[in-house]
Amino acid sequence: MEIEKRTIGVNVSKGGVKAVVWAPNAKNVSLRICNGRIDLPMEQKDLGYWHLQTDQLKDGDLYRFVLDGEKFLPDPASLSQPEDVHGPSQVVDLKTFQWTDEGWDNPALESYLLYELHAGTFSPESNFAGIEAKLDYLKELGINAIEIMPVAQFPGGRNWGYDGVFPYAVQHSYGGPKGLQQLVNACHKKSIAVVLDVVYNHLGPEGNYFGEFGHYFTKKYNTPWGNAINFDDAWCDAVRQYYIENALMWFRDFHIDALRMDAVHAINDFSPKHILAEIKEHVDALMKQTGKKHYLIVECDLNDTRYINGLDKQGYGMDSQWVDExxxxxxxxxxxxxxxxxxxxxxxxxxxxxxxxxxxxxxxxxxxxxxxxxxxxxxxPGKQFVVFSQNHDQVGNRMLGERNSQLFSFEMQKLMAAAVLTAPFLPMLFMGEEWAEPNPFLYFVSHTDAELAEAVRKGRKAEFAAFHAQGEAPDPVDEQTFEGSKLQWDLLDKYPHAMMLAYYKTLINLRKTVPALKNLNRQHVQVEANEENKTLVLHRWYQGEHLVVLMNFSDQQQVIALPSTEK
Amino acid sequence: MEIEKRTIGVNVSKGGVKAVVWAPNAKNVSLRICNGRIDLPMEQKDLGYWHLQTDQLKDGDLYRFVLDGEKFLPDPASLSQPEDVHGPSQVVDLKTFQWTDEGWDNPALESYLLYELHAGTFSPESNFAGIEAKLDYLKELGINAIEIMPVAQFPGGRNWGYDGVFPYAVQHSYGGPKGLQQLVNACHKKSIAVVLDVVYNHLGPEGNYFGEFGHYFTKKYNTPWGNAINFDDAWCDAVRQYYIENALMWFRDFHIDALRMDAVHAINDFSPKHILAEIKEHVDALMKQTGKKHYLIVECDLNDTRYINGLDKQGYGMDSQWVDExxxxxxxxxxxxxxxxxxxxxxxxxxxxxxxxxxxxxxxxxxxxxxxxxxxxxxxPGKQFVVFSQNHDQVGNRMLGERNSQLFSFEMQKLMAAAVLTAPFLPMLFMGEEWAEPNPFLYFVSHTDAELAEAVRKGRKAEFAAFHAQGEAPDPVDEQTFEGSKLQWDLLDKYPHAMMLAYYKTLINLRKTVPALKNLNRQHVQVEANEENKTLVLHRWYQGEHLVVLMNFSDQQQVIALPSTEK
Structure with missing residues (x-):
C-alpha cells in the first residue's frame, strides 16, 4: 500500500494509465475500452490482483472490467460513473485540477464550527456549484467547516448518500470528482474546512457488483443494512486496503480536511488491529509526509471511548465522535x-x-x-464530541421529516441553538436550522430498480414502528419528496427567519470570540439543573473569565439566583 | 452478582432453597416440585428475573420451571440432570461435600504439566471414579495437572462434551456434581491440579431450552456451531452474569484450579469490556477473597496477544492459551x-x-x-502458551481418529514427546500418548434425537472435505465408536508400550528437575534448524546451566556439531 497515490483502480500515469483490480476468483480479467470495444487482457499478480499498463486509455475515457470474458462490470474503485451505477467507469486524472489553496491551514479541531449539508437539497442547483455559490453566506454566518453528506456514486440523482456503491466515485450529478475538487478549493479560499461523510460499514443495494469481484463481504456478522463488509475474515486484506486507500485519497487528492465515518459501530472487525486504527496509522503517515492536518470523526453509537482513545492507549485513535445523546x-x-x-x-x-x-x-x-x-x-477532551440539536438522521428519520422548526416554538429553537453553541464540545448545525427552515428533510431515493424501490418504501414504514407515528410516510421514491426537502433560500430575509439567522450569527460570533466559550477544557465546566423550574445554569471558565449561560426550558419566566461560584 | 455464592438457579439456603430464574418474556413463572406435582408461583423482580424462597424443596429433589403455565422446562442453571437433558433438574447442595484439601496449594502455572483426558473414554468405568482410580498412575507418570474435557450435561452418555446444554450441571453418567467434587478432592490429596474445560462460545443442539427462557442468543453474529451466545446485544447482562457466575462456581464450589475455555475466538463480544476480561476481574476478586489461586486458560485461534495480555494493558487478562501452531x-x-x-x-x-x-x-x-x-x-512469558503433540481435536478431528501412535514411527513419537516436553512453554499430553495407545479417539455422540444424529453424521462427513481423506467416517452415533476410543490399560506393561511409558516418565522427570527446562524464560532460548539434515538444536539456559536438545527429524543418523553458544 502506498501513501503517495492510489494503487487500485485506474490511475493516470506517464503516457497512459495503470489499472489494478482485485478479482481473486476470476480465471481471466480484461479491461474493456468502451470507445471502440477493445478488450485489453490484464496480468494476474499475487493475492488475486490483476494489473495492466496501457497507453490506450486517457483522462475522461470510459471503461469496464471483463471477468472471465462474460461479466462487463464497472470498476469497484471507479472515480466517476457518468452513466450512473450500472454504467461504465470513467478514467479521471486527479492531478489535473489546479489547486490554489496552498495557503490553507486546516484549523485546530477545537475551533471547528460544523455545518452539515446535503449536496442535493442544500442549493436549488442540487450540486457542488450550488454549494460554492453559498460560501459567502456560510462565511458570514460564521461557521468554519461544512460537513457534506456522502457523495459516493448512488443510483439516480436523489439519495442521502448512504446507498452509495462506488466509495471512490463522486456522484456525477453533484459535479463528479473534479467538481468536488473545485468546491474544496473554493472553501479553502474562503477559510472554510471541508468534512466529508464516508460510509465504510456497508455498501448500497443497487449497482453493487462487489460480490462479483471478490470477498468484500463476510457471513460472520449481520448488519441492519445487509452484507457486512469483510474486515477480518478470509481475504480481508484487500478489503482493508480498499478502505484505507479510500480515506487517504480524500485527504491527499481532494484536500478534504476531515472524514466523518458513518455508523462505525456497524463495522465489525475483530482483527488484532481494528480497521479504524489502521486507517488512523496511515493518515498519520500521510500527515507526516505532507505536513497537512486531517481529522477522523466517527458516528458511533456505543459510548465506548475505545474509538476515540489514542493508538498508544490501545484505542482506535479517532479524533472525535458524534454524541447523539x-x-x-x-x-x-x-x-x-x-x-x-x-x-x-x-x-x-x-x-x-x-x-x-x-x-x-x-x-x-x-x-x-x-x-x-x-x-x-x-x-x-471536549473536542472529541460533536453535538447538535438536529442532524440529517434526527430530522430525516422522523416519518414526516420535520425539522425542529416544526416541532418547537421559535423561542425554544433559539434556546436549543444556544444550548449547542455554548457546549464545551464541537457544535454542529444542520443546514437551514439557522433560519428555522420550515421545509422537512425527508428520506428520499431514486433507485432505478422497481423491486428495490418498493422494498425501500416498505422498510421505511417498518422503521416507524418504534416511533408509533400515525398516518402515511411520504413516498421516498417520489421526486416531490426530494424537491420538498430543499432549503428555501428566499426565506432568509423574511420574518421570522431573518430574526433567527441574526440570532445564530450572534451566538456563533460569541462562540468564536468569548474565551470561556472557545476553550473546551472540560474541567472548567459546571452545571446546575433545577428540575422544578426547568432551568439549567451552565458555567464555563477560562483563566479569569467566568461565563454563565442561563437556560429556561419552561414556558414561563423563571428567577435564577446566580451563585457566586468560582473555579 | 455475588462472589460468595451462586445467585441464579436453585440453591440450598437455610431451611429450604432459593430459586432464581431469568425469564424476561414470561408472563408468569412457577417452580414445579416433581415429587407431588406442586407448582409454586415465583415472584417477578427487575430485569426479567423471577424469585422464590421455599422450604418445600431440599437437596436431591427434582424440579422444573413452568413458564406461562404451559412450558415445563429444566433449569438453565441446573446443577444436575439425573434423567438427562430433557428431564427435570435436581436440587444439589454444593456445601454438603466434606472437603479435605485444605492443605492444597495450586502450584505456579509455570510448573504445570498438563494431561488432557476425556472422562468417558479414559477409564473402563467411563466416570470420575474411574479417573480417581488412576490417580496413582498419573502421579507416578509425573504430570501434576489433569485437564478434563467438558463435563456439562449432554444428551446420552457418549459425547466429547462440546454438545453440553447445562453449563452448570455435571454430566450425570460421570458421577454428577458430587462425583466431580470427590474427584477434585482426591486429585488435590495426590497433589494433582484439576483443569476443567468449559464451553462459553455455544450451546449444544439437543436439550437446548435457553431460547424459551430469554435472550441467550444474538443474531448479530454467526458461528460455525449455530446460534451465537449473546454477550453484547440487548439483554446481554443476564447472559454475561450467567457465564461469569459459572466460572466462579467451578473455582469456588468445585475447587477447580484452572478453566480451559473452549474456542474463545468464537465468543463474539464488542462490549467495552470483553466477557473474558470481566470473568477475569471476578476471578481476581474471588482469589482476593479466598486467597486461592485459579488460572484461566483459553483455546484461541487468533494469534492475538490481546487475549493473554493483562487487564492493565487493555488485554483480557487470560493466564495462558493453547498454541495449535x-x-x-x-x-x-x-x-x-x-x-x-x-x-x-x-x-x-x-x-x-x-x-x-x-x-x-x-x-x-x-x-x-x-x-x-x-x-x-x-x-x-512462556507459561502463557500450552503446547502438545496431539490433543482431542487434533486426533479426533481426523476421520479415523488416529493418534500419533498410528501415524508416526515409535522413534518419531518419542522425538515429538521430547519436542513438547523440552519446550519453553506449558506441555500437555493427551491421555494414553504416554504408552502409545493404539486405539483411535473418534468423534462420538449419543443424541436421542434421530434427526440430529443424522445431521451430525452428515456434518462429520462434510468436515473431512478439507482433509481429502478417503473412505467412510466411522458412525459417531454407534456405541462401538465410543467403546473403541477407550484407553487400553492392559497395554501398559506390554511391549512396546511399557518402553514408551518409561521414556515419558524419564522426560517428565527431566522437565521437573533440570532448572534450564523448568525455567520458562523465553529470553534464554535459542534454536538452530538445519533443513537439509532435518535437525533442530534447541538451547536453553538457566543461570550457569546450558541445556542442549538435539532433535533429528530425519530417518537416518545425523552429525550435529555443537556450537559453543553461551548466553
Missing amino acids: FHHALRVTAGGDRTGYYEDFNGLKDLAKAYCDAYVYDGQYSAHRHKNFGVPAKNN | FHHALRVTAGGDRTGYYEDFNGLKDLAKAYCDAYVYDGQYSAHRHKNFGVPAKNN
Missing part, C-alpha cells in the same frame, strides 16, 4: 416526544450530565437497549 | 500430511519459530486463512 437529552428537555430511543432520556438531568460527562449513559442500565450501556469518558 | 509445525516437521490447515506449515523452520516466538504466524500472510495473520508475542 446530547441531542436526545436536549430534545427531551425541550419538550420533544419520548418514543423510540428517546425513552431512555428524562430531560434536564440528562442534559446536565451530557454537558459534564459527554455520554449520558456511561455504565447505567438503558431501558431502550435492555442492557447496561457505555463507559465514562472523563479523560477525553 | 506449535503442534502443526511439529507434526509437519515429523512428516505428517499437509492437507487442511497444515498447508500453512513447512516444517523445521516453523518449528524453530514456534520455539522462539510461540506464534508461527505473527503477521505474515497465511495461505490457508487467505490473509495476514497474527501479531508478535515477544513480551508474553
